[in-house]
Amino acid sequence: LAKTTQPISMDSYEGQEVNITCSHNNIATNDYITWYQQFPSQGPRFIIQGYKTKVTNEVASLFIPADRKSSTLSLPRVSLSDTAVYYCLVGDMSGANNLFFGTGTRLTVIP
């Protein structure tokens, strides 16, 4: 089962682009990479998912290199409301066993 490693915390100023990297050295062929965002006292919210190369939606971009051993969530021009914990998950369609969110990365956006 692929384990993920993320920085514990990051700070950024408003308006900057933020890149959060997740390492998953043991990622399996069928695994997808999914990112969630969680505000205090709320449930996590899906941000983006990808398998390889680059995925972009209205909220973020996800960059996945060819070896897929890491992925980078990119948040363009962050605002104070982007202050949250960001989780990286790796897994396939085979089941929900060992579903593990990890500690995530606490992003603090500074005015």
Next chain:
Amino acid sequence: ETGVTQTPRHLVMGMTNKKSLKCEQHLGHNAMYWYKQSAKKPLELMFVYNFKEQTENNSVPSRFSPECPNSSHLFLHLHTLQPEDSALYLCASSQNPARSETQYFGPGTRLLVL
């Protein structure tokens, strides 16, 4: 709107009480989950249900008893809890029970055990 609702949003109970948490999803999903999130700790998966059948029980103490009468409703029955059980309890659903499936979370129930 996540389409997943939880009640109550806040609950205070004594160690001898019995209470139940309720979760309802309006998304037509087949899988539902209970998570526990203690202060400054990662989300812990407690139970997984697929088409009303429990597929995962991550070594959760028997004082937590889940019930899934249909694929839209999920309950967590609580009895003789301990103060260390105080946490945010989150319900989620997904189309199917898989790590790669997008999960939709409810707002959670903030539980305080005295």
